[in-house]
Amino acid sequence: MRVGGPIHYVVTGFSRCIPAQLPISTRFRYTISRTATMTCVSHTVQQEVMMIDTAQAFGVDIGGSGIKAAPVDLNKGEFAEPRLKILTPSESTPQAIGSVLRKQLEHFEVPETVPVGISFPAPVKPGQKLNWIANLDQSWVGVDITEALSEECGRPVTVVNDADAAGLAEQQFGAAKGQEGLVVVTTLGTGIGTALIYDGVLIPNTELGHIELEGGKGDAERYASSAVRERKELSYKKWAKRLTKYYSLIEKYFSPSLIVIGGGVSRKSDNFVPFIDIDTPTVPAKLRNEPAVIGAAYYASTK
Numbered sequence: 223m224r225v226g227g228p229i230h231y232v233v234t235g236f237s238r239c240i241p242a243q244l245p246i247s248t249r250f251r252y253t254i255s256r257t258a259t260m261t262c263v264s265h266t267v268q269q270e271v272m273m274i275d276t277a278q279a280f281g282v283d284i285g286g287s288g289i290k291a292a293p294v295d296l297n298k299g300e301f302a303e304p305r306l307k308i309l310t311p312s313e314s315t316p317q318a319i320g321s322v323l324r325k326q327l328e329h330f331e332v333p334e335t336v337p338v339g340i341s342f343p344a345p346v347k348p349g350q351k352l353n354w355i356a357n358l359d360q361s362w363v364g365v366d367i368t369e370a371l372s373e374e375c376g377r378p379v380t381v382v383n384d385a386d387a388a389g390l391a392e393q394q395f396g397a398a399k400g401q402e403g404l405v406v407v408t409t410l411g412t413g414i415g416t417a418l419i420y421d422g423v424l425i426p427n428t429e430l431g432h433i434e435l436e437g438g439k440g441d442a443e444r445y446a447s448s449a450v451r452e453r454k455e456l457s458y459k460k461w462a463k464r465l466t467k468y469y470s471l472i473e474k475y476f477s478p479s480l481i482v483i484g485g486g487v488s489r490k491s492d493n494f495v496p497f498i499d500i501d502t503p504t505v506p507a508k509l510r511n512e513p514a515v516i517g518a519a520y521y522a523s524t525k
């Protein structure tokens with residue numbers, strides 16, 4: 223762990239220490255507020271240690287239309303710099319997406335020591351191959367996503383389902399902060415993503431956007447996603463009727479204490495959330511700025 227000269231550590235606030243090459247990249251400027259002695263991992267360090275109060279990680283959200291990336295300030299749950307969005311290549315293969323990710327890592331000069339988290343629009347099971355994917359190129363099927371993206375990026379990365387990432391961000395920094403019981407966070411976009419969080423603990427890869435819904439040919443997201451509203455030019459009120467059918471099933475099967483509605487369209491929540499007619503308290507997501515980027519960065523920092 224020694225990096226030469228005095229021992230310097232980045233303290234991430236998640237009970238772990240990682241050695242930092244100092245001076246730290248100017249883009250990843252940390253607030254160094256005090257010095258202290260501390261116990262680090264397996265041995266006591268009786269030398270000067272820099273306490274870094276502003277912990278950062280790098281987050282990326284791979285979506286059907288855009289790939290967004292930014293350094294994230296984990297104390298505030300905000301971007302530390304404006305995000306960089308690059309359009310998803312029309313052939314969204316692992317190689318094509320890998321080349322976008324490399325551009326983004328280079329653009330922000332992300333140091334090796336900074337954890338990188340990537341949110342991905344399919345169930346993510348590290349060490350296992352993907353069985354199916356709805357909204358990216360089918361060449362992802364049969365691929366271990368975490369392994370493939372780590373290879374493409376030339377460094378280890380942590381991958382998490384995009385809705386789970388958004389859910390974690392809402393639970394840490396947003397509308398579900400401090401909420402007890404079962405929270406269902408949904409993202410309404412090209413598809414419908416879901417995250418289940420019980421007493422603050424994520425139950426990953428729930429895929430409730432694909433439950434059977436009347437008129438949806440067996441797949442709720444083909445009936446009630448935000449993309450369907452746009453394609454069919456549904457008014458917000460008509461769409462809210464479809465959403466009522468969807469959320470009624472979620473309510474019936476899971477009895478959540480809170481439902482959080484996210485996705486880009488949540489910026490217009492006044493147009494449809496009040497018209498979703500269910501009993502469970504239902505609120506729009508709070509994080510306006512790419513919760514999946516923030517949640518992916520947060521998730522990587524906990525690994």
Ligand code: BGC
Pocket residue numbers: 342343344345356357383384385386409411412413414415416429431443
């Ligand atoms: C995918 C989910 C994803 C959601 C939102 C669905 O089609 O199956 O894994 O979370 O879209 O992107």
